[in-house]
Amino acid sequence: MTNLKSLILTFMVILISLNFQAQVTLGIVKGMLVEVNTKDKMEFIGHVESVNDSLLVLSHQNYNQLNLSVSNIKTIRHISESMVKNGVIWPENPNYHRNFYSPTGIGMEKGQAYYQNLMVVWNHLGYAFTDYFTMGIDFELLSILSGGDIFDSYRPLFALTPKFSHSFSDRIHAGMGAVLLSIPNSDRFFKAGITYAVGTYGTRDNNITLGFGLPFFEGEIQSEVPVFNLSGQYRFSRKFSVVSENWIFAAEDLGFAGFGVQGLRYLGKNLNWDFGLILYKVEDDSGVAPVPFVGLAIHFGK
Template identity: 30%
Template sequence: MFVALLLLGAAAPSARAQAPADTARLLMLGPVVGEVVDAQEKATYGFFPYYSTDNFAEGRLYQALRPDSAVTLLAQLRDGTVRRRRIGAAELQSIRAAVPRPAPAPAGTRPAAPTRAATPDSVGTMYAVELVTGSSFMGTLLATRPAELEFTTRDLGRLVVQRTNIRNMQPLTVTQAGRGWEPVGNGTRIFFAPTARMLRKGEGYIQDINVFVLGGNYGITDNISIGALVPVIPGAGVSFVALTPKVGVPVNDKLNLAAGVLFATGFGSSGGIAYGAGTYGTADQNATLGLGYLFAEGDIESSPVVLVGGATRISRRLSLLNETYFYSGGLGGLVGLRVAAARLSGSLGFLYLSELGTIFPAYLEAAYRFGKVK
């Protein structure tokens, strides 16, 4: 009778995955999962790999009330069908072993109510995924396993990626996913001011600032970069060279620390600024706090310059930027926007100074990214 009812349930697409209580008992896999396995639990613990995660709704395990104690999985799929599958003793043991057991409560305390396991990766969410190789893709997370994640993508189909190969994962809103959210830089600078985020090894850019100044930066390693600024037309009334080495380390996924120097020589003298900075956030959304000391001809200013700045990406192409400098006697900075694609970007900044009490356009930049742009 039990087998006949199971076959009937499998043959009826609209039937709910269940079995009569008088012929079988419903198995509980543990207080974390309970009696019903949903799609996220299937993906999190790697249950039932023979069913597609994106078509799995829920499943139940029943054990026959007869001498052979057969265990059967009744799976409800999202397309409305119900599937039946025999579960062997070895598979049942591996399923139960995959479910974590709650830690015992301290003596004298009341046990907490059972809850589902939490996971930092949300199954069903679309992510912009950046790999350590520099490549990237957008995909919907289908499954999370201890060592790997599984995505489905529009162009590449299903991808299984080792966690160790993922540099960064950014969840996307519905609007972002619909428009596309390609990487447009690693957030290493605001306008002129550097952040503590570093260029990756093999990543670089060249830029033209206010028509007359040509600059470039290149990631030697993930922690060391070098850059330079020179006039577009050397010797045409303006002669200088500036070097901009920087070193940095990530503290965690969001916090980065860096130090660097801008050293310039020209017009018969030399000088620059030595700085340290900390940046919190992602390439698209970040805030920076920096401290720098001006130096020239062997003398160092006793009062530092404090930088407070940041960037926020508000659409597929557009970001808002601000960098404010606090110095002895006042403050000033640049505020404006950047329009960016994968390799090309343009920035417009408006200068403001507390002494002048006004704001006017003063920074125009075009940049081209090369090397590992993703």
């Protein structure tokens, strides 16, 4: 009886092991570019020549052919050709859908989510319900921490940020949305805000965005105060991008007014740090005053 139990246990272990090995290579097909991490802490990048339950064969730049035992593979994932530069994987830009704050025309993928903090006090949460629609919420907590009474009809400053987007090709993208702002102690929700449309040309790493918006207040569009946005991103290394975000206001009583954030973005795995300077200019002002800027975005979900 003991021997029978041992045989059954051994058989079950073998089945589980075979099933695990099959799961490792599930979805991997010939011609696919993959990144393989082995159990002995080796990493390989190559195109799949053949694959079965026991053996993965890769074409590798340092070898004519590389044979890897599936039982020794810890993880394997499909990667795009654009992620590999001179044999080194560049991590995906996790914040391709936003500049520092303003949106690009590139939409998030369904199931993706992220948290962003700007200048410590301003927070943003976003979630992609589909490949075409993202909903976000902006909020600050400083007013509550400094004494705002949430039980006395007090509301902190917050906003809803719906966005619709569509990619017409690998380089042409468009989006439209709104920032629906709720002002503390206001007699109504979403008393002010802005509606906007943006167009983006380029890839997730290198792009330029042109945007146009109209503010609204108490349900009325303020067409005499158009807002323009010109922004862009350029990735010059594996870990860093240059980001420029610029806003121009063309109100009659202000004349020309504008501000921008110019800086660097550090690209990590599922997160990025932003560092820059805020510059502003008003028509009657003789100069610009730089203000330090810092931001953090963490991506999760899909």
